[in-house]
Amino acid sequence: MPVHPQTVSFLELLASWTAPPPDAGAAEPTIAQMRERIGAAFPVVRRELPHVRDLVVRGPDAPVPVRLYRPEPPGRGPLPAVVYLHGGGWVLGGVDNVDAACRDLAAAAGCAVLNVGYRLAPEHPFPAAVDDAWAVLASAVREPDRYGIVPGAVAVAGDSAGGNLAAAVALLARDRGLPLAHQLLVYPVTDTAMDTPSWREYGTGYALDARTLARFMDLYRGGADPADARLAPLRAPDLSGAAPATVITAECDILRDEAEAYAHRLAAAGVPVELRRYDGVVHSFFLLPEIFDAGAAAMEFAARRLRAALGGQPNRFARAPRPVA
Numbered sequence: 001m002p003v004h005p006q007t008v009s010f011l012e013l014l015a016s017w018t019a020p021p022p023d024a025g026a027a028e029p030t031i032a033q034m035r036e037r038i039g040a041a042f043p044v045v046r047r048e049l050p051h052v053r054d055l056v057v058r059g060p061d062a063p064v065p066v067r068l069y070r071p072e073p074p075g076r077g078p079l080p081a082v083v084y085l086h087g088g089g090w091v092l093g094g095v096d097n098v099d100a101a102c103r104d105l106a107a108a109a110g111c112a113v114l115n116v117g118y119r120l121a122p123e124h125p126f127p128a129a130v131d132d133a134w135a136v137l138a139s140a141v142r143e144p145d146r147y148g149i150v151p152g153a154v155a156v157a158g159d160s161a162g163g164n165l166a167a168a169v170a171l172l173a174r175d176r177g178l179p180l181a182h183q184l185l186v187y188p189v190t191d192t193a194m195d196t197p198s199w200r201e202y203g204t205g206y207a208l209d210a211r212t213l214a215r216f217m218d219l220y221r222g223g224a225d226p227a228d229a230r231l232a233p234l235r236a237p238d239l240s241g242a243a244p245a246t247v248i249t250a251e252c253d254i255l256r257d258e259a260e261a262y263a264h265r266l267a268a269a270g271v272p273v274e275l276r277r278y279d280g281v282v283h284s285f286f287l288l289p290e291i292f293d294a295g296a297a298a299m300e301f302a303a304r305r306l307r308a309a310l311g312g313q314p315n316r317f318a319r320a321p322r323p324v325a
Helices: 005-018 031-040 095-109 128-142 161-176 197-201 210-221 256-268 293-310
Strands: 051-057 064-070 079-085 112-116 149-159 182-186 245-252 273-282
Touching: 005 273, 051 128, 064 095, 064 128, 079 095, 079 128, 079 161, 079 293, 095 112, 095 149, 095 293, 112 128, 128 149, 128 161, 149 161, 149 293, 161 182, 182 256, 182 293, 197 256, 245 256, 245 293, 256 273, 273 293
Parallel strands: 079 112, 079 149, 149 182, 182 245, 245 273
Antiparallel strands: 051 064, 064 112
C-alpha cells in the first residue's frame, strides 16, 4: 500500500517538532534533550472526564506514580479497568505523554484506566519497568476497591515499549496465577533481534528510527539475557494460557513484523487473538487521532474489543471525538 497522505503530512510535522536547534551540530542528542523534545511534541487538546486523580502504588523499590481516569463519577459504582503502559523506548515518555489517549480510551471503552509512570532507563534498566508495571497490575487485580474496579475485570494495554511491557506482564500474570481478562498490544516491541523485513524497509524516515530504538534497547537491556521473555515475549517457549489479545500494527513501522509474529504465535498456542493492521500509516498513529483517521478508527476498535472482554458499556462520552485545538 502507498503511504497515506496523512502520513506524509505527519512526517513533515514530526521533522519540524523534533528538529535539533541550529547550534546543535552533528552530535547525537542526549537522553535529556530527547526527553525535552518529546515533551514538546504532539500537542493535543485533552477531553474532560468526570474523575481524574493522581496517586501512587507501592512498587518494588519506590512508589510508582499512576493517574486514574474514570468516565463516570466514582459514586456511580465500580467499573472494569485497563492498566495502560506508555511507549517511548523504555527511555522517554511518561504519564503526561499518553494522558489524552488514556482519556479517550476511558471514554470509548467505558472503563477506568490506570496510566502507569514506570521507571525509565538508563537510570533504571531492565527489569525495573517490568517490575513497576507488574506492581500496578497486581494492585489493580488484588485491591479493586481502592480504584473502584469490578473484581476480575482488569486488562492490560500499552503502545510500543509499553506494548512490550503489557505482553510481558500478561505472561507473568499467567505464570503467577493472576486473573487477567485481556491484553491490548499496540505496535508492541516483542523481540530483541531487530532483524525483520519491516526493520530493514522502514528503518529510516518513517517516524520510529531503527537506530534510535536499537540505542534505547541497549540502554534498557543492559546485560540482561536477550531471550528473557520479560524482555522479548516472542522468545517465550510457551504462550499458551495467556490472556486473550488484541494486536494493532501499522504497515510502515519497523515493529510491524515482530508484533504480527507475536499475534500469530499466540493464536498457534490457542490464545484467542485478533490482529488488525492499518495500512499506509506509521508508528504513533494510534495516539494521534487529530492527524490520522486510522488513529480514531483504531481507538474505537480497541475500545470495542475491551468492552467485549471486560463487560464495559459505552457511555455518554463514547461517540464524542477528541476536541481539536
